[in-house]
Amino acid sequence: MSAELRFRLVAGPVDGAWARAQVHGPDAGCTLLFLGTARERASDGRRVLRLEYEAYAAMAEEEMRRIAAEVLAGRAVLRAALEHAVGVVPVGAASVALALAAAHRAEVFAAASELMNELKARAPIWKREVYEDGSAWLGRGS
């Protein structure tokens, strides 16, 4: 039986405290906390003032649960939690926090990487970079 994902969307930046608390327990030998943060430069070098996120909230939680069920199946991860921001995230602040607990570290490193890859490809969440001279919604093929 694989771990179920605890998930929530929150207004504004996240700090990881909620996600970490969700996976805490005496049976864990390690806890991995990943924070995705807003960086000051876009891929094309433009200065980013802030990020703005929108989500299809009614679908996001269920899609993330489906992703987690696939990624965590057969892995010895004890607990998983993911918190994602909607709204404004200033440069330097975190837009996503993922926490995983397991008895041993190899499981959480592999699972975290795969969960984030799938989130970026499937979760109905959209990011807009706001620059000094405009803004752009990001997304493959957009």
Next chain:
Amino acid sequence: MPLAGRSFRVAVNGRYAREDEDVPAGAEVAFLPPVSGG
């Protein structure tokens, strides 16, 4: 599916739809642009 020069995915009742999926009457249908969360 291509629409106005962009590719969208279709969700039916909060779940990505298969290309051959029938849409039941009253379903919530959403056209989703490429995602970019994280």
